[in-house]
Amino acid sequence: MNGEKNFVIRIIDLSHKKLFDEGIGEEAMVFVRKVSHVGLGTAFSTLFTFPVTILAGRILGSDEYGRFALVQSVGMVFATFMTLGLDTAMVKYSSEVGEYDGQASIISTTYVLISLLICLALAVSFAFQAQLINAFSIAREELLLAILFGFLFALLNLSMNTLRALDRMRTFSLIQPLFAGMLFIGFITFLLLDVLSYELSLYPYFLAYGITSATIIVLIGRYLSHDYHKEWAGTLLKYSAFTAIGAVSFMAQANVDRLLINKYLSVSSVGVYFAYLMASTTVAEYLFRIFNTVFFPMASRQRDKQKVFKKLNRVMPFVFGGGFLFVFFCEYVILLLYGDDYPINPLWMALFAIASICSSIGSVYSWLLNSAGIQGVKINALASIILVVLIISLYLCLIPTLGIIGAVLSMIIAKSIATAVNLALSKKYLPGNA
Numbered sequence: 001m002n003g004e005k006n007f008v009i010r011i012i013d014l015s016h017k018k019l020f021d022e023g024i025g026e027e028a029m030v031f032v033r034k035v036s037h038v039g040l041g042t043a044f045s046t047l048f049t050f051p052v053t054i055l056a057g058r059i060l061g062s063d064e065y066g067r068f069a070l071v072q073s074v075g076m077v078f079a080t081f082m083t084l085g086l087d088t089a090m091v092k093y094s095s096e097v098g099e100y101d102g103q104a105s106i107i108s109t110t111y112v113l114i115s116l117l118i119c120l121a122l123a124v125s126f127a128f129q130a131q132l133i134n135a136f137s138i139a140r141e142e143l144l145l146a147i148l149f150g151f152l153f154a155l156l157n158l159s160m161n162t163l164r165a166l167d168r169m170r171t172f173s174l175i176q177p178l179f180a181g182m183l184f185i186g187f188i189t190f191l192l193l194d195v196l197s198y199e200l201s202l203y204p205y206f207l208a209y210g211i212t213s214a215t216i217i218v219l220i221g222r223y224l225s226h227d228y229h230k231e232w233a234g235t236l237l238k239y240s241a242f243t244a245i246g247a248v249s250f251m252a253q254a255n256v257d258r259l260l261i262n263k264y265l266s267v268s269s270v271g272v273y274f275a276y277l278m279a280s281t282t283v284a285e286y287l288f289r290i291f292n293t294v295f296f297p298m299a300s301r302q303r304d305k306q307k308v309f310k311k312l313n314r315v316m317p318f319v320f321g322g323g324f325l326f327v328f329f330c331e332y333v334i335l336l337l338y339g340d341d342y343p344i345n346p347l348w349m350a351l352f353a354i355a356s357i358c359s360s361i362g363s364v365y366s367w368l369l370n371s372a373g374i375q376g377v378k379i380n381a382l383a384s385i386i387l388v389v390l391i392i393s394l395y396l397c398l399i400p401t402l403g404i405i406g407a408v409l410s411m412i413i414a415k416s417i418a419t420a421v422n423l424a425l426s427k428k429y430l431p432g433n434a
Contacts, residue, residue, distance in 0.1 A: 040173060045180035046286065052187045053278055056201050058339045059191070062271030068198040069274035070262060071146045073255040074136050078125060078150025079157065080251040082118045085243030086110050087161040088370065089236040094165035095300040101226075107162060108226040109233050114158055118151065137263055145202055152209035159216035162223070171219065175212060182208035242377035243370065249384035253391045253414070257399070257407045264400045273404050275342040279334035280352035281359060283327050288360040295364070299371035305430040308368060316364075320357055327353040348404065355411040362419035365426060372430055379425045387418035 057065050090110040094103045125132065125147050133143055156179075163172040186204025217224070262270050302308055331349045335342055366383070369376035391414035398406025 045176040048177070048180035048184035052183055052204070053282075054334070054337045055187070055191065057271070057275050057278075057342065058337075060198055060201065060271075062268040062275075062341045064198040064271070065274065066262070066267035066270035066272075067142065068201055069258055069270050070136075070138060070267070071142050071149060071198070071202060073258045074138060074143065074146035075149030075153060076255050077251055078121060078147055079154040080247050082121045082150060082154040083114055083158060083247070084117060085240035085247045086114050086117070086236055087158050088243045088247075089239040091161050091165045092239065092300050092370065092373075093232075093235065095167065095298075098301075100223075103166060104223045104226040105229040106232050106236070107165065107220070107223045109229045110236060111158070111224055112228045113233060113236065114154075118154065122147070122151065136259060141199070145199060148206060149202060152206055152213070155213040156209045159213045159220075162220050163216060166220065166223070175216060178215065179208045179212040182211050239374060239377060242374070242381040245381040246366065246370075246377070246384040249388040252388045253411070256392055257395055257410070260395050260399045261404070261407060265403055269404065272342055273407065275335065275338050276331070276348060276352050276404070276408075279331040279338070280327055280349070281356040283330045283334075284323060284356035284360045287323075288363055291364070295367065299368055302371070305368065305372050305376075309426055309430050312364060312368065316361055319361060323357040323360070324353050327356050348408070351405065351408045351412065355408050355415070358412055358415045358419065362415050362422065365419060365422045369422060369426060369430070375429060379422070379429060383418045383421045383425070386421055387414055390414040390417060 056068060060068060087110065090106055094106050097103055097106065129140065129143060133140055136143070136146075138146070160172065160175070163169075163175065183204050186207045187201070190200045190204070258270050258273065261273055299305070299308055328349055331353060332344065335344050335349075366380050369380045391410055394410035394414055395407060398410050400406075402409065
């Protein structure tokens with residue numbers, strides 16, 4: 001085992017020398033070690049979440065699967081407004097502080113602020129049900145399911161980000177299989193009872209989100225014992241005022257496409273589109289999430305952001321080329337598993353693969369900017385505004401005329417432009433030796 005471990009370390013060190021003209025240091029090894037912990041947890045959990053996604057698509061068919069996707073999309077809208085970037089601010093400042101009292105004050109204050117936001121979001125959602133039903137073009141039952149989905153997803157994100165804020169990557173990696181196991185057991189139970197529908201397909205997610213969140217809150221309970229800290233609240237709100245723009249932008253560009261496809265095409269088209277998204281962007285997203293779970297806290301602690309920026313620039317061409325081939329292959333395999341309701345189109349596969357890699361690369365640079373503090377999130381906010389205006393404009397122009405191809409072309413164009421803006425501003429404004 002030690003021999004295999006040393007061999008892997010030598011390979012990593014050799015690759016690092018080829019890319020950066022220097023051997024891998026202790027800090028980089030810590031980063032690799034933490035990424036591997038999170039990666040193993042994610043890989044193990046995927047063994048359970050992946051079959052659920054595929055079986056849901058196969059059994060429900062494209063029409064019911066489209067409703068399943070719509071509820072999740074609307075739920076993500078609610079979840080975004082229930083946190084508004086405060087969980088990101090918590091990770092940023094807890095990572096920098098690094099000691100118990102400071103972290104406990106930050107985390108306790110964040111939970112108070114997010115609790116208030118959740119109460120406000122729920123009150124507004126129930127008060128304006130009729131208007132929301134018309135805006136999203138969904139039924140009342142679907143809206144209520146979406147509100148519940150958003151609430152539980154917001155809790156899960158908050159609790160998982162608390163583990164990141166405390167640098168508990170081992171615990172983070174162990175929690176993921178717990179979530180996946182709950183999801184799998186719940187889904188298989190409904191499947192064996194032969195009562196599966198798009199509504200019942202959501203219940204295992206509710207169960208998994210709730211139990212996982214409760215488990216984490218028990219584990220980090222002592223960090224919630226501090227009183228509300230007014231100064232930290234001001235700092236968190238100031239930072240989140242800008243990250244919220246990015247969060248709302250991400251929510252819009254990640255969900256408006258499905259809502260517009262439902263409006264201009266059909267709910268069955270939403271199901272097909274969602275299957276392609278799950279087969280492409282989700283693969284790249286999984287890998288990015290593993291990387292960023294460790295990257296953002298560590299980048300927040302790194303003073304010389306330009307050094308990190310330069311290293312990313314040297315790696316990204318390999319990420320794009322290798323990532324495209326990997327995602328394209330995964331798409332083909334996953335779409336075969338989805339079944340005959342989801343036709344395999346090589347052009348769509350290539351476009352979705354490009355879109356997924358562009359999205360992940362853009363996200364890496366966005367999180368590097370977030371790690372730079374208020375100045376960084378201001379830049380990100382600008383890029384996010386450009387992205388959301390551009391992508392929604394493109395969606396409105398291209399989806400009615402080109403359908404699904406129009407949606408994915410919109411993603412590629414908008415995210416490429418937003419990433420170019422981030423690159424230019426990062427080079428100029430990130431702290432460190434340019």
